[in-house]
Amino acid sequence: MPKRHPEFERLVLPHLDAAYNVARWLAGDPTAADDIVQEAMLRALRYHQGLRGDAKPWLLRIVRNVFYARLDARRRAGEVPLDGIGLDRLPGATGTPETDLDQSQRSQALDRAIAGLPEELRECLVLRELEEMTYKEIAEIVEVPIGTVMSRLFRARQLMTGAAL
Amino acid sequence: MTRESCEGMDLLIQAELDGELGAAEAAALTVHLAGCETCQALRQSLGSLSARLRADAPRYAAPPHLRRAVLADVASQPSWRGRVATRWSKRDAGWFGAGAALAAGLSLLAWLPLHSPDQSNTDAFVSAHIRALQPGHLFDVASTDRHTVKPWFDGRLDFAPPVRDLAAQGYPLTGGRLDYIAGRAVAALVYRRDKHLIDLFVWPGSGAASFHVVQGYNIFAWSQGGMNFRAVSDLEAGQMDRFKHLLTGKT
Incomplete structure (x- = not known):
């Protein structure tokens, strides 16, 4: 049987891990990340005909939009405080067994420091350091000028080096 | 070195570590670093942070159940082309796809300033x-x-x-x-x-x-x-x- 969405499988599907990684770091929670990625992939499936250029930043931008749309909805419903997801929901601190068992203490401290960054700094840091996106690609994903990406990245790194790791 | 000469160096040091520095800026940075211990230290600490993040921060992979769910979605969604090609030509369909993506706010180019400065x-x-x-x-x-x-x-x-x-x-x-x-x-x-x-x-x-x-x-x-x-x-x-x-x- 021929594939129904060959272009999607060739261009977009290879970035599923990247999509999950970004969703996981944004949401700070594996279950929420599952939901975000599944919804983002459905949207990507619907719109990939309009895709031009590299699919990875395009997909990550969709993931980010889905995350913020859900966050907005939850904030409107009063489920989330306006100032962020909250430090009580840091990955590692909530105890997700598969990650706790695999990570050293050092790694957990690093994990908590990243998770403790404000969202707009955390997303830039994760996109740069873990997904190896260029400044230009991050600017596209986050929808801010490159100068803003540079200053957010620098601020994120300042906070990280200031944290006791 | 005076502090004034360090202005802007922090972002240059960062850009160098991120592989985003042009040749002219790299040369200017090299000259500055040679005489500035403060900036040397900054470069050192940013560099080791990067190395630690890449070595120790988890890069989460999509769990198998998610991958299965996504593949099931892909398999169950009817082919977009199959749905609409009967009513529109393929070329129009392509444009419609682009339009739909734009409408959904997903256009990659939306961030670019496309109009004259205002x-x-x-x-x-x-x-x-x-x-x-x-x-x-x-x-x-x-x-x-x-x-x-x-x-x-x-x-x-x-x-x-x-x-x-x-x-x-x-x-x-x-x-x-x-x-x-x-x-x-x-x-x-x-x-x-x-x-x-x-x-x-x-x-x-x-x-x-x-x-x-x-x-x-x-x-x-x-x-x-x-x-x-x-x-x-x-x-x-x-x-x-x-x-x-x-x-x-x-x-």
Whole structure:
């Protein structure tokens, strides 16, 4: 049987891990990340005909939009405080067994420091350091000028080096 | 090294580590680093942070149940082309797809300033200003003499920006350069007020006067004599306002 969405499988599907990684770091929670990625992939499936250029930043931008749309909805419903997801929901601190068992203490401290960054700094840091996106690609994903990406990245790194790791 | 010479070096050091530094900037950075222990230390700490993040921060992979769910979605969604190609030609369908993506706010290009410079892209001017603050980027022509700066733009622009020296009033002209903002060449005149730099962007046209603050930078916009002006600086707004009035000749 021929594939129904060959272009999607060739261009977009290879970035599923990247999509999950970004969703996981944004949401700070594996279950929420599952939901975000599944919804983002459905949207990507619907719109990939309009895709031009590299699919990875395009997909990550969709993931980010889905995350913020859900966050907005939850904030409107009063489920989330306006100032962020909250430090009580840091990955590692909530105890997700598969990650706790695999990570050293050092790694957990690093994990908590990243998770403790404000969202707009955390997303830039994760996109740069873990997904190896260029400044230009991050600017596209986050929808801010490159100068803003540079200053957010620098601020994120300042906070990280200031944290006791 | 004085602290003043370290201005802008932090972002250059970061750009070098991120592989985003051009050759000219890299050379300027190398020269600075050779004589500045503070910046050497910053580079060291940013470098080891990067190395630690890449080595120890988890890069989460999609769990198998998610991958299965996504693949099931892909298999169950009817082929988009199959659904619509019966009613529209393939070419139209392609355009419809692009339109739908745009409508959903997913266009990758939406962030680009596609129109001529206007009030709405103050960000672009701030970015140009920040870029210019990095070593080697500030001037194409470094001169305090307006009779040197003004002719320099001849042949490089399709308009002649008015160049005034305000040294006597405490805002000396220090140079000029060409910038490309929102798809057109604009003249950037660089003035100094104490230790603050003011970029004055000039290009033909007219628009309403305005004042914005973006990322801590003050931006004054006005038009006079068929030219648009944008002054961008971290200088405090009162002194920026005075600068504007000195240029416009209105007090």
